[in-house]
Amino acid sequence: MSNYIRFDWAMKRLLRNKANFAVLEGFLTTLLRDRIKIQKLLESESNQEEEFDKYNRVDLLAEDSKGTLLLIEIQNNNEYAYFQRMLFGTSKLVTEYINRGEGYDKVRKVYSINIVYFSLGHGKDIVYHGKTEFRGIHQNDILELSPFQRQTFKVDTVSQLYPEYYILKVNDFNQVAQTPLEEWIYYLNTGEIPDQAQAPGLNAARERLKLDRMSKDELKAYYRHLDNIVILRDNINTERAEGRAEGRAEGRAEGRAEGRAEGRAEGLEAGRQEERRQNAIRMKAKGFPTQDIADITGLSPEEIDRL
Structure with missing residues (x-):
């Protein structure tokens, strides 16, 4: 049996405390392969307290030091329209976090990170990444930003301006963890943190997510x-x-x-x-x-x- 608290419970009760941000920052840094520093947590629809939602779904909305929005959602129950739900969630954030009258250049970057404990779609991998690209139907080339747009928005590709999606199908992970991301997925799946696991954030989880605390x-x-x-x-x-x-x-x-x-x-x-x-x-x-x-x-x- 695990000595550590399940991640969904920790997200709802513990990781919203600024003192525990290091756990979330480590997870996001490992997944996004970029140093993430959480600036603050924002209000999201996860604060519902209906009996079903208490254990079926948890979500958390964070803002990093660059102003990027990070929506982390855990879903325990099978939901056949979950892909559309992901789209709705990011679309809602894009429209809610821009002030009336502001130009489109103020649209915020959104990452939608979905940890699902059910069989979503049909695929062989355990982690999927989705982003938006525009590809020519005749030349099959990818539409790129102009030099001015790159300089203005400080990104290299069009896809970096659009929401990006990550899906972690943690129930499908049944192997020895060999990478930092797999170490995190092992914890998400089992609630256990092996002694040899060194992925960012897991040391903080060892200290702060113990049952005996x-x-x-x-x-x-x-x-x-x-x-x-x-x-x-x-x-x-x-x-x-x-x-x-x-x-x-x-x-x-x-x-x-x-x-x-x-x-x-x-x-x-x-x-x-x-x-x-x-x-x-x-x-x-x-x-x-x-x-x-x-x-x-x-x-x-x-x-x-x-x-």
Whole structure:
């Protein structure tokens, strides 16, 4: 079990603190291959507190020292129109962060960074980068900036003026981390930071995202968040299995709906109970008092003693 807090929870509760910017800066520096210094965090739509959004989606909007906008979004649930959602998010930022009457030269550069815990699209890689280029339909050449535009906007290509997109499909990463970016993806996927990992920001994460730094109330909320993630993924897997089963057995099984509902409830409760047990084992190994573990996980002291 991991000794560190999941990145989505950290983004919602911890990384918004300026003292913890080094974690985010390291992640962004590794991904964008450019030294990123966060100037401030800005308001975004992520401050919703509906029960579903609490664990399904987290986003964070930052501004770096150059005025670039960085929208980081984590999505736990499958969303078939997610590509359009990315487009909507960047378009909204472009229009919101320009003052009325300002010229188009004031349009801000936006990076949209999407960490998805579901199968998005069809591809073999784990990190995808999208940018805008204009290519000739006859000569197949790329439209370039004039020398004056390069000097005025301080960029080399047209694509640098447009929003850029990054998609990290972290669930698909199942290999040994060999690069700094892979070290980050390993942490995003597993919540673990290997001792040998040296990617920018991970040393700060080791210090500031440890579970044993959390209070009892924070741990209780965090483990409830993990429970919700288990339920969410069980729901997704159950719905997929049901869809396949219904396709094979359509129109033949009376009472199937009732049995399916009962099976789903049993499966969700079993997954939730196992997650509680694993959390209790982890806390027990760290020397937490039995009663504190019981209060946080909901297990009885007798159950905890048997672990």
